[in-house]
Amino acid sequence: MPTLDQTEPTIFVIYGGTGDLTWRKLMPALYNLSLDGRLPEKFSILIVGRSAWSDAKLRLHLRKGVDQFSRRGAAKDETWRVFANHISYHQGDYKQSSAYTALAKRCAALEKDWGAPAHRIFYLATPPSLFGVIPKFLGKAGLARDRDHARLVIEKPLGYDLASAQELNTELAQHFDEKQIFRIDHYLGKETVQNILAFRFANPLFEPLWNRRYIDYLTITVAESVGVEDRGGYYDGAGALRDMIQSHLLQLFCLIAMEPVVSFEPDEVRNKKVDVLHATRPIDPNAVQASAVRGQYGPGAIRGKPVVGYREEPEIRPDSQTDTFAAVKLLVDNWRWQGVPFYLRTGKRMSRQVSEIAIQFRAAPHQPFAYDASSNWQPSRLVIAIQPDEGIVLTFQAKQPGPKMQLKPVDMRFNYRENFSEPSPDAYEALIWDVMKNDQTLSMRADQVEAAWKLVQPILDAWAKNAPDFPNYPAGSWGPDTTQRLLDPGHRWSEPIELVRAAPAPAVLSAAKNLTSKKPADTKSSAQPKKAKRPRTSA
Numbered sequence: 001m002p003t004l005d006q007t008e009p010t011i012f013v014i015y016g017g018t019g020d021l022t023w024r025k026l027m028p029a030l031y032n033l034s035l036d037g038r039l040p041e042k043f044s045i046l047i048v049g050r051s052a053w054s055d056a057k058l059r060l061h062l063r064k065g066v067d068q069f070s071r072r073g074a075a076k077d078e079t080w081r082v083f084a085n086h087i088s089y090h091q092g093d094y095k096q097s098s099a100y101t102a103l104a105k106r107c108a109a110l111e112k113d114w115g116a117p118a119h120r121i122f123y124l125a126t127p128p129s130l131f132g133v134i135p136k137f138l139g140k141a142g143l144a145r146d147r148d149h150a151r152l153v154i155e156k157p158l159g160y161d162l163a164s165a166q167e168l169n170t171e172l173a174q175h176f177d178e179k180q181i182f183r184i185d186h187y188l189g190k191e192t193v194q195n196i197l198a199f200r201f202a203n204p205l206f207e208p209l210w211n212r213r214y215i216d217y218l219t220i221t222v223a224e225s226v227g228v229e230d231r232g233g234y235y236d237g238a239g240a241l242r243d244m245i246q247s248h249l250l251q252l253f254c255l256i257a258m259e260p261v262v263s264f265e266p267d268e269v270r271n272k273k274v275d276v277l278h279a280t281r282p283i284d285p286n287a288v289q290a291s292a293v294r295g296q297y298g299p300g301a302i303r304g305k306p307v308v309g310y311r312e313e314p315e316i317r318p319d320s321q322t323d324t325f326a327a328v329k330l331l332v333d334n335w336r337w338q339g340v341p342f343y344l345r346t347g348k349r350m351s352r353q354v355s356e357i358a359i360q361f362r363a364a365p366h367q368p369f370a371y372d373a374s375s376n377w378q379p380s381r382l383v384i385a386i387q388p389d390e391g392i393v394l395t396f397q398a399k400q401p402g403p404k405m406q407l408k409p410v411d412m413r414f415n416y417r418e419n420f421s422e423p424s425p426d427a428y429e430a431l432i433w434d435v436m437k438n439d440q441t442l443s444m445r446a447d448q449v450e451a452a453w454k455l456v457q458p459i460l461d462a463w464a465k466n467a468p469d470f471p472n473y474p475a476g477s478w479g480p481d482t483t484q485r486l487l488d489p490g491h492r493w494s495e496p497i498e499l500v501r502a503a504p505a506p507a508v509l510s511a512a513k514n515l516t517s518k519k520p521a522d523t524k525s526s527a528q529p530k531k532a533k534r535p536r537t538s539a
């Protein structure tokens with residue numbers, strides 16, 4: 001795997017650098033990387049924007065973002081001063097060649113000072129309408145030419161549908177090699193998501209069970225209690241299927257369903273993920289109802305507080321037909337997963353925030369227990385909690401203490417916060433770090449993006465043809481009732497788990513403890529910062 005040579009200079013150029021994404025996410029991530037001593041010695045951050053800003057105004061603005069959103073809390077004056085010296089503003093119109101020529105000169109001047117060619121990372125924190133434009137100008141100005149030093153970073157939405165995603169890929173390919181392009185999905189930077197790889201491929205215990213023989217079905221839930229917030233302008237043209245399923249949920253699906261990797265070489269991991277998408281049964285355009293459900297929230301209440309419906313949110317059309325909830329049923333046609341449904345669902349203004357993957361094992365083939373012994377009986381279930389709880393819970397049957405054989409489901413729990421004292425870095429720290437060390441393992445290749453669009457395209461087409469009867473779920477619920485129709489008989493959407501128990505459970509089983517190391521809990525130092533609102537990209 002690539003490593004970062006910290007002696008090699010790097011210029012980190014952010015387009016849209018005065019916007020929300022840079023403010024809330026990119027700059028706090030870069031600042032934390034610098035505190036961890038992970039940035040090269042010769043390092044420059046050039047923030048490109050259209051308005052006239054001074055370096056001083058820019059630094060002040062960015063400091064406020066870092067103070068508010070850094071996982072380490074407010075920056076100390078001295079450390080901020082040292083870091084801020086690396087940041088400067090570069091004014092330029094994104095659609096004028098002269099702005100790119102000026103940028104090229106500026107990069108060349110830095111390299112001259114440093115006496116060595118620098119890695120040049122171009123991060124597009126702009127609206128997606130500029131994803132095809134800026135790379136073209138970068139290419140024309142010769143800024144993409146050095147294949148070993150120039151890199152481009154873009155983030156979803158990567159296209160609006162299959163055709164536009166293909167168009168974008170074709171445009172990018174004219175100026176950058178695939179090896180220079182980092183298409184990032186912030187879900188892949190989350191520790192708990194990366195832990196899926198560790199869990200699956202570092203523990204031979206689970207691999208023999210990871211197939212159709214032992215697994216009945218899986219549910220992947222990414223529920224948000226927030227509404228559309230201040231992103232109505234973007235969201236109303238996207239919807240839950242595009243915004244979440246096509247990207248984040250299909251990434252989780254690939255990580256769970258992929259075959260074991262031979263190594264963590266970027267293309268090895270990416271090939272295995274694309275294989276899953278290729279093996280997934282295409283949705284029948286004439287029977288989309290059997291595979292997908294959409295919803296839109298109406299007024300309701302979240303934790304007892306009344307909230308408005310989607311159509312009353314700012315920037316939303318009063319007759320909007322945009323889905324704020326989407327659920328799909330996927331089947332993977334390969335030896336491992338034949339016949340095992342994967343149910344994916346996501347929504348805004350759901351009962352509570354929870355992202356988790358539940359793996360429901362098959363029932364025991366034969367039960368020798370008396371009927372009354374097994375009245376509470378449930379097949380084993382493994383839940384990977386991604387957020388806000390972070391951990392893994394395995395539910396299985398135990399004998400309840402007493403004279404009779406009475407079964408009761410109990411849990412084995414692994415909780416990140418109890419087992420690791422250090423706080424998890426933010427997803428953007430991991431992703432930016434990967435870009436800097438030129439490691440594409442977690443970034444998406446063009447073919448993966450297209451394969452994901454291909455999978456959801458029949459649903460988009462079918463939904464575009466029929467007007468839905470919206471709103472069809474109240475804010476604060478678990479989505480429309482029709483979601484049940486996706487489930488095969490006997491299957492159910494998994495109830496979200498509570499990783500942190502309110503009170504210690506009775507000592508039913510000594511085994512019902514953490515699965516891993518017994519480090520003392522350090523909940524204080526592992527406290528997570530408050531969840532930041534989802535940033536907006538800016539022009």
Ligand code: BG6
Nearest residue numbers: 156186224243244248355387534
């Ligand atoms: C973004 C979506 O990609 O992910 C948002 O555009 C969504 O609509 C967000 O809120 C969820 O991310 P997280 O990390 O808060 O789960």
